[in-house]
Each structure stands twice: as C-alpha cells, then as structure tokens.
Amino acid sequence: MLVRIDFSSDEAFYVQLKNQIIMGIATSEIREGESLPSVRDLAEDIGINMHTVNKAYSILKQEGYLKLDRRKGAVVCLDADRLRTIEEIRFLLKGTVAKALCRDISKTELHELLDEVFEEFNGIRKASGTGR
Amino acid sequence: MLVRIDFSSDEAFYVQLKNQIIMGIATSEIREGESLPSVRDLAEDIGINMHTVNKAYSILKQEGYLKLDRRKGAVVCLDADRLRTIEEIRFLLKGTVAKALCRDISKTELHELLDEVFEEFNGIRKASGTGR
DNA sequence: ATATTTGTTATATTTATAATATAACAATGC
DNA sequence: GCATTGTTATATTATAAATATAACAAATAT
Numbered sequence A, B: 001m002l003v004r005i006d007f008s009s010d011e012a013f014y015v016q017l018k019n020q021i022i023m024g025i026a027t028s029e030i031r032e033g034e035s036l037p038s039v040r041d042l043a044e045d046i047g048i049n050m051h052t053v054n055k056a057y058s059i060l061k062q063e064g065y066l067k068l069d070r071r072k073g074a075v076v077c078l079d080a081d082r083l084r085t086i087e088e089i090r091f092l093l094k095g096t097v098a099k100a101l102c103r104d105i106s107k108t109e110l111h112e113l114l115d116e117v118f119e120e121f122n123g124i125r126k127a128s129g130t131g132r
Numbered sequence C: 001a002t003a004t005t006t007g008t009t010a011t012a013t014t015t016a017t018a019a020t021a022t023a024a025c026a027a028t029g030c
Numbered sequence D: 001g002c003a004t005t006g007t008t009a010t011a012t013t014a015t016a017a018a019t020a021t022a023a024c025a026a027a028t029a030t
Helices: A013-026 A039-046 A050-062 A082-102 A107-124 B013-026 B039-046 B050-062 B082-102 B107-124
Strands: A066-069 A073-076 B066-069 B073-076
Touching: A013 A050, A013 B082, A039 A050, A050 A066, A050 A073, A082 A107, A082 B013, A082 B082, A082 B107, A107 B082, A107 B107, B013 B050, B039 B050, B050 B066, B050 B073, B082 B107
Parallel strands: none
Antiparallel strands: A066 A073, B066 B073
C-alpha cells in the first residue's frame, strides 16, 4: 500500500502515517488479515525513522486496527468494541457540526456532504468478498 | 462565556481554547458582534499565559471567526468564504467516514449519529434573533 | 545449526513546538 | 495624563517529536 509523508506538513509524521493506514483500510487498499511492511522496511521506504513507524503501529494496535504478530508482522485486525468507536465518531461529528453551524451550513447540507464523501469512498474502494 | 482548560490533557492549551470558542459560537453562547475578554483578562481567568490566549485569538482571526478591533477587542465576526469552509468540512468528514468504514458502521448509522449531534446542539443553543 | 528478520524495549541526543516571562509600542478610551 | 487595548519582540523553560544506536527473544530462512 502506498504511503507518502509530507515533510513540510505541520502534522507529526506518526500521525500522518497512522491516518493514511486507516484510510488504506477504509478503502480496502489493505484488507483484514493482510500485513503491513515491517517497521524497518516501511521506515526505509518512506524516509523516516524506524521508531516513528513503530509509534504509529503501536497506536494503531492500541486503537484496535492492527495486531502485531511476530511471524506475520503488523496484521490488519479490526476488533475494537463498537460502542467506543461510536463515541469517538460522535465526538468527531460534534466538532464538525460546530464549525458548520458557525458558517450557516445547514443540517441538510451536512447530510449531503456526508453522502458525497461516501460516494467518494465507494469510487475508491475495491471489490471485496467480505462485504466491508 | 465559560472556558476551562484541562491542564492534564494532551491537547495544547491554545487548541483547547480555540475549540471551546468555536463551540461557544456554535451554541450561540457568544454571538456575532459580541466581544471576548481581552487576552490579558482571559489569560488571568483561566490560569494560562497571555501569549497562549493571543495565539488562539490570532488563529481564530486567520480562520475567520474573529475580528480583532482595538476598541472592542476580539469581536466574533464570521466572514470566511463558504467554499473553503465546505472543503474543510469535507476533509473532516473524510476522516470520520474512514474510521466508520473500518468499524462496519453504515452510512445510515452515520446519518443517524449526525442527527443526534444536531439534536444535542439544538438542546444547548439559545434562542436568537438572527436565525443562526 | 547458523544467519537473518521480526517486534520490542532501552537509552541518548537533537530538533521542534508549546508555554511562560518581561518588555515595549502605537492606538484607543476614560 | 493614564490605563487598557492588540501586537510584536526576545528570551527561557518544558514537553514532545524525531532520530540514532544498540540490544533481546522469538520466528523464519537458508
């Protein structure tokens, strides 16, 4: 899977990496059971330090996106409990809605934008046997 | 308007302040044309440095939430162009949808969550003559 | 069996950013 | 005139990010 670090961004490298991996899982670019490159390989590939990659992997493990297996490496394994995820999403939406309200963007418009973003994902997502 | 800094949070003070002010505008706790306390007063009130408050105000000014007037102080003034805001919201939604897809949270569920968050805001928001 | 690669941990250093501390300036209000 | 406003400048401290080596145990490969 393709990863690119923006070295001029104000976002921390490990955050960029973490988000791109989540995006990769969401678009089925990388699927459940599949492995990511080793921390050393990926670090070499994208031009950052091994520990920075390790930090991203560790957080993704803690947040329930990866399982770190000695034989298979970093394996995509989505086993977080739904309730906590829903609370996280509610929190994210709260910030988004706040900004929308400040700009007189209506509830309807937000729903439309949400649909558009979903359409965007459907365009990128690859066919899958799992239904995800 | 009420502001409280969580000193044990991992979020930077100026980010906490910035988000709480945006939340305050969204809930009409503070309205367009109204002023925030001076950087020195607010800093004193919430127990942080003047420059940290100034940083939050400056960013809010740059992002089109405040206008800094010498006579009135930091005045709420929402004049950002809609297109850029919509792009920002689309970006935020993209991240949220990605996480939702990883957890098998459906489009319908997200729409429902969005409605719930709106309901939450409607509960908090105070009546206003402007329609905001 | 030996060598290599894996995740993982430890320690140290450098760099960047956040936060604080004083100080000062020009413009405004009282 | 005097206090307060946003604003800028400079310096220091504290924290976090990023890098650099190194090492260990477990697993894989040769």
